[in-house]
Amino acid sequence: MALPGRPVRAPRADALPGWVFRLGSRAEFDQMARVYDAGTPLALPHLIFAIDRGQADKVYFIHSRRFQFHEQFLKARDHVSEFARASLNDNYRSPQRRYLFGTLAWRAQAKAWAYEFWEGDQLTPELLALANKRLGEQFFAPLVFKPNSAAQEAVGQGLKLALLTQAEVISQQGFLPLNLGQAVGRLRVLAPGQPLDDLEPDDIALLQEVPLSLPPVAGVLTTRPSTTLSHVNLLAKGWGIPNAYVREVADWLALDGQWVQLSVQRTGVTLRPSTAEARTAVRRPGAPKVWPQPDLKRTALLPLGEMRAVDRQRCGSKAANLGELTHAYKRGALRGVAPVPDGFCIPFADFAAFMAQPEAQQALRAAQAEPGFAQSRQVRARALAQLREALVALPLPDGLAARWQATWQRQLAGDGVFVRSSSNSEDLPGFSGAGLYTTVPNVKQADALPLAVKTVWASVFNAEAWEARRWHGVPHDKVVMGVLVQRAIDARASGVMLTVNPFDPAQSGVSYVSAKRGLGIRVVEGKRQAEQVLYVKRSNAIQVLSRSDDPVALLLDAQGGVREQAVEPGRAVLSDDLVRQLARTGEQVRSLLGHGPQDIEWATDAEGRIVLLQARPFVQGSLK
Structure with missing residues (x-):
């Protein structure tokens, strides 16, 4: 018994037994457990276990600060220096295996003790039922099973076991780091539907809904879960800025408008007051290293099936990449998929001819001459919106619409099509351009095709596209838009x-x-x-x-x-x-x-x- 007022010293790791056959308390567990990410919201105390089917299903709770791997435990127990690798691997795949190797942990956010196995472990219902029974008999608290693969989850559901899925673990932790990093900036709290036009590059945006796109900023926080491949997160990755979902942000709302330091780490997200002086120098990512120089001389419409990588100079990387995949499919180098949906590309040359019209040039000059255009994102957003409206309303040069419609009927039988952007400023190494330009889905009427093409052309002047190019140092007057007219797929x-x-x-x-x-x-x-x-x-x-x-x-x-x-x-x-x-x-x-x-x-x-x-x-x- 410890004397009053004297600290209780934990036993040295090497003074404890290497394994025990039963754990009767949390204190016994803690003596043998390792802790990952100690002191963080993701702290995970855990130990490894083995169930020996060759010894009447004996359970070994293993001192995991002494033995990091199951193989180390077996060598110490059996006094051997090596095991046959194939024999060890059988204990993760064979139904007739001798051992069940797993991990048992305290999941604080779920308030549950959970046991689990390597994601590749091919657990049968009989093996999982055995593990659930023997661990439950030898452990001091109720246990749940945490499957680490969809196959394991199906086995656990079939046995009607209490489960803790990885999806539940993520939802319970209350945050998800989407792009790691640190930034200092001015916190801007935006309500749902609030315009994003006045966000500046040194702002950290706290958003209560996930927008379709975003101008360049210093960092992003959202209070609704998203996916790592949302347009906003792809932009954050391209800009190299921190981005995270955080459920509870009430304590941060009072910092709206103040300078803060944001840190997004794998184990948590922190936001604390800072000063403008603490801001690191604003770094621009620089223009893409690979920049296709547009070919504006050739005006022929390009069938997707005839396009190759070199055609990015006429139609952009999006269409050219799909042309390469179509070619690979035809020659048998792309297997296990359906053909790429057929289509054709309206080349850069048609866009250039449209923009060369005096009315289009006048509308562009008027937008850029708006007072404050160079200084204010809000002014730019309003001026660019007016520019897009003016461009969509302009007539097309003679013959363009009829040529497109004839090709649509001849090549695609007039089927519904997606009218998609394929500019020379997207889908590039170093600059994805995700979500910057417009797609018009499922165009079915012939007279709707010219309007859809002009809508995609005008999206060169989307506010978010303009800001992203400005941030990367991409000259706006060098941007041209190809348009991919592609058969619609009624996807399941x-x-x-x-x-x-x-x-x-x-x-x-x-x-x-x-x-x-x-x-x-x-x-x-x-x-x-x-x-x-x-x-x-x-x-x-x-x-x-x-x-x-x-x-x-x-x-x-x-x-x-x-x-x-x-x-x-x-x-x-x-x-x-x-x-x-x-x-x-x-x-x-x-x-x-x-x-x-x-x-x-x-x-x-x-x-x-x-x-x-x-x-x-x-x-x-x-x-x-």
Whole structure:
């Protein structure tokens, strides 16, 4: 017994037994446990365990500050120096294995003791039932099972075990770091629907809804969960600024308008008062290193199936990349997918001819001559909105509309089309341009095509596009817009995939997939939570990070445009087979297009086939 007033000293790690067969209290657990991220909201006290089926299912709770791995424990217990690797690996895959190896932890935010296994462990119902029974008999408190893959979750559900899923862990922690880093800036608290036009590069935006886009700022906080592939987060990655979802921000609202320091780390998000003097020098990312010089001489419309990488000089990287993938499919180098939806590209030359009209030049000069245009984002936003209206109202040069409509009928049989941007200032290494320009969905009437093309052209002057180019030092007068007219796909599910782990880019062999039912517009908007999963190639395991919370799906409307259809929130969008097919497809796309990790938009058609809709380099700027 400790004397009154004397501190109780914890036993030295090497003075404790290497393992015990029963844990009777939290104190006994703490003596043997390691703690990851101690002192942070993600502190995780845990120890490893083994169940030996060759010794009447004996449970070993292992001193995890002495033995970091199960293999180390076995060597010490059996007094051997080496085990056959294949034999050890069988204990994660074989139903006839001798050992069950796992981890047991206190999950403070869930207020639960949870046991778990490596994500690649091919647990059978019999093995999981055995682990649940024996651990429950030898541990002092009730336990829940934390599955680390979709397959494990299905086994646990089949046994009707109490589960703690990874999606629940993420939702309970109350924050999600989307882009790590630090920044000093002026905090700006914006209510839903409040214009973003007056945000400045040294502002830290605290947003109560996820916007479709955002001008360059010093940092971003949102109070609604989003996905790592929302347009706003892709922009944050490209700018190299911190970005996080934080549920509870009441204590920060009083700092509105003040200088603050924001820190987004894997283990938490902090915001505290600072001063303008503490601000680090504002760093501009610089213009993209690869900048296609536009070819404005050739005016022929380009069928997607005939386009190659070199055609980015005539039609932009978006269309050229899809042309490369179409060519790869035709020659058998892209397998396991449907053909890229057919289409054609209206080249840069048509945009240049339209903008060369005296009326277009006059409207552009008038916008830039607006008093305060060079100094104020708000003035620029108003002037650019008026410019877009003027451009859309202008007539087209003679013959353009008829040429487009004839090609639409001849090549695509007049089917509904998406009219999409493909400028020389998007989908580039170092500058993704995600969400900056406009797409007009499901155009079905011939007379609507010219209006849709002019709308995409005018989006060169979207306020967010102007600000992003200004921040990167991209000359506005060098920007030209190609337009991809592409057959619409009535998608059953759609989403985005990365060929890298966005939470840990250094980890190899990991793919990230986000998805929703119907068309994928809302996946990249980020306004509602998408289903998100990670696929680990080494273990062939899938981990569910979140289920979709969107109560509606967007579908093609028979009259043109899109319509909403009610769906059941939370229902799984992605099957395990589809995730693995997508990961294999992503590897092929990365190999075909190069430029490092790829950001890929995909859909599934009525037959369940994967359809590729876009592929571009995944841009992640250097963080402050």
